[in-house]
Amino acid sequence: MKKLLQITLSIFLLGSVESNAQESILKDINYSDLQKYIDLAKTNFPQMKIAEAKKELVKTGISIAQASYLDILNGSYFYRPENKSVLDPVNPYNFNGIQLGVSVNVGNLLAKPYQVKRAKADYKIAVLEAQQNDKAVEMEVKRRYYDYVQQISQLKIATKIAQDNKGVSESLRNKFEKGEITLDAYNQSRLNQSASESEKVATEIEYLKAKDLLEEIIGVKLSDVK
Structure with a gap:
């Protein structure tokens, strides 16, 4: 039992040393x-x-x-042949030839400045939304990149622990075959190896997820x- 506790403690300390050696990933951040x-x-x-579209x-609005200001003006013309009499009981101001006329839609005249102002306000809002979206995407890229770098570090740790546990297990197997340790001690090393291998696989999955998201x-x- 004493040997079993020593082995378990040694493996625990080994994992702790590896974790402490990698507890800072700031050096792994590549800002370029x-x-x-x-x-x-x-x-x-x-x-x-x-957002840009x-x-x-x-x-364009x-x-x-601005171009719709022309909608305010309505042009018209009236043509009266030269060989017709100019007398017109309905409109005595008619005369022979072509008559041109222009009318102004007062309602449109008053509304157009507000329509232009609204279009400019809508554009300003769209610009601000684009800027906000730009910043949000930048922050999301940073978050995903940091997660990716973290998973690389975690994978290195998990891989090293798995390798060390495998080495310990093989060493204890030889000792067990020589009768130098108990079966319980050997079985515990195998359990530790299996657990570390499972942790490595789980860490690999998390690494792939982080990579895919980035x-x-x-x-x-x-x-x-490049």
Whole structure:
């Protein structure tokens, strides 16, 4: 039993040493790569493209509103042949030839400035939304990148612990075969090896998930980023 406790304690301390050696990942942060990922996300992420398209669409509304000032004026003409009499009991002001007329829609005249002002306000809102979206995507890229770097570090730790536990288990197997340790001690080493291998597999899955999420937002494979 004493040997079993010593073995268990040794493996626990081994894991603790490895964890402490990797407890800071600040040195693993590559800010040059991070900026590349942010730039790629702002170019490729569909949400960014939608926000930019919306901004341009709203911007055209300003030009449309300004051009619609012409709707205020309504032109008309009246043609009276030269060989007709100019006498007109309904409208004595008629005369032969072409008569031109222009009318002004007062309602439209009063409404147009407000329509243009609204179009400009809508565009300003679209610009602010695009800026907000830009910042949100930047923060999301950072979050996913930090998670990715963390999972790389965790995978290194899990892999090292699994390798060490495997070495311990093989060493204890030899000792068990020589009768130097008990069956309980040997079985415990095998359980520790199995647990560390399972933890390694789980960590690999988390690493792949973090990698996929980062690639999703930047729009390309990490291996393709130069």
